[in-house]
Amino acid sequence: MPADGELPAEAVADVGARGFGVYVHVPFCASRCGYCDFNTYTAGEGVDPAGYADTVLTELALAGRVLGGSVPRVDTVFFGGGTPTLLPPGELGRILEGIDRTWGLAADAEVTTEANPESVTPASLAQLRRAGFTRISLGMQSTAAHVLRVLDRRHSPGRAAAAAAEARDAGFEHVNLDLIYGTPGETSADFSGSLTAALDAGVDHVSAYALIVEDGTRLAARMRRGELPYPDDDVAADRYLAADYALSGAGLDWYEVSNWAASEAGRCRHNLVYWTGGDWWGLGPGAHSHVGGVRWWNVKHPGTYAGRLAEGRSPGHGRELLTAQERQVEDVMLRLRLVDGLPLSTLDDAGREAAGRALADGLLDPERFDRGRAVLTLRGRLLADAVIRDLLP
Incomplete structure (x- = not known):
């Protein structure tokens, strides 16, 4: 950092x-x-x-x-x-x-x-x-x-x-x-x-x-x-x-x-x-931030946090630059948990096949699926983590 x-x-x-x-x-x-x-x-x-x-x-x-x-x-x-x-x-x-x-x-x-x-x-x-x-x-x-x-x-x-x-x-x-x-x-x-x-x-x-x-x-x-x-x-x-x-x-x-x-x-x-992949600045010890695909996190202890700022230094402890694939993975992981779900077009071929299986298993809403979106049913929400894993590249 x-x-x-x-x-x-x-x-x-x-x-x-x-x-x-x-x-x-x-x-x-x-x-x-x-x-x-x-x-x-x-x-x-x-x-x-x-x-x-x-x-x-x-x-x-x-x-x-x-x-x-x-x-x-x-x-x-x-x-x-x-x-x-x-x-x-x-x-x-x-x-x-x-x-x-x-x-x-x-x-x-x-x-x-x-x-x-x-x-x-x-x-x-x-x-x-x-x-x-x-x-x-x-x-x-x-x-x-x-x-x-x-x-x-x-x-x-x-x-x-x-x-x-x-x-x-x-x-x-x-x-x-x-x-x-x-x-x-x-x-x-x-x-x-x-x-x-x-x-x-x-x-x-x-x-x-x-x-x-x-x-x-x-x-x-x-x-x-x-x-x-x-x-x-x-x-x-x-x-x-x-x-x-x-x-x-x-x-x-x-x-x-x-x-x-x-x-x-x-x-x-x-x-x-x-x-939904927006930007935010996290203030305070241990806070995480994300701006334009860069994610970073501050030192955790309040004393260390205050000390770095007193010295005129960033309190950031480390950061990572997300690749396009990592950003897509996070987008799928987070958006599928939302009521609007995610467009099927954002998935790769394997992901769309997995979405089809989830639909057949009653985990995705068929009406929304026909309109090109993957949206969890109530049963799908109970198994959201498993559905997400199957859709990821």
Whole structure:
């Protein structure tokens, strides 16, 4: 990674042709959830959030020099973590103002922050809304107390729904709740109750993900010791079907395998930048970026990140230039998970033959197939990874 962060001219030439977003990683957490392997740090690990906004703004200044005036506008901004809302709303607002000064926010820009339910209040939500945030994504995960304990979540079963109502009252245009299914000990009634609570909260977006046990996490260690059973694939499939039935029945339609929205406006536009091959700059330790087929990632530790920027150096740890074939593979992997699927013309001969087999197996929508697109059926969504593998060159 060049010390000044310079990108090849050909990568910068068409920035924003498929949309341009900014991701801001805030790596601080009050405590670490047992299933989480994200780049996060708690107070007991010697990481101080004081001055973090200024450090991010220093990287933003570097990004402005690298991309110059080539960015047409910023379509989406996403503050993720960690728990971004552990920073004061004013600090998050300062970063957002810096992004606007550097490149300019589109008039209809989507500005999202993630939040743990216990990390926000009616007052802080109102401040965030005034600062320009339009969307919030709250980590509900479950409304069953024993499931939350297994996941090491600190909020009460009803806090996420209450926070969603507070966000709506504060004027947030779009509110998402995240759910995790397949946690050891979770029953079908537990998950049904979580779905009902999410829908009763009146949100316009729900994300539902199967529990993934990541190496190095506390949850993985507990399973290795035999304290908890590993997730069951058949149970996860049943939970997914229950989620789709409940959410679609309530007017939230799937637009990505794990995401449902009440309208096209309610879809997460920032994630769609990722899924459709757009460009984004990731600010913060461990953040990943992509511009014109160049992908890079920052050093992970906040201290190292801040130190490099203080020395006037890029915090980038490494990067790769994607080949045309690699970009096509990623395009197939991501677009097939979307409700619009992908044109069959983007596949090679072997891929089109595999698509024909998937159609015969009921994994692709026949009506859309006849119109030249590969779009997953409900059964296909359950087997999405396998379908994708078959279509790839």
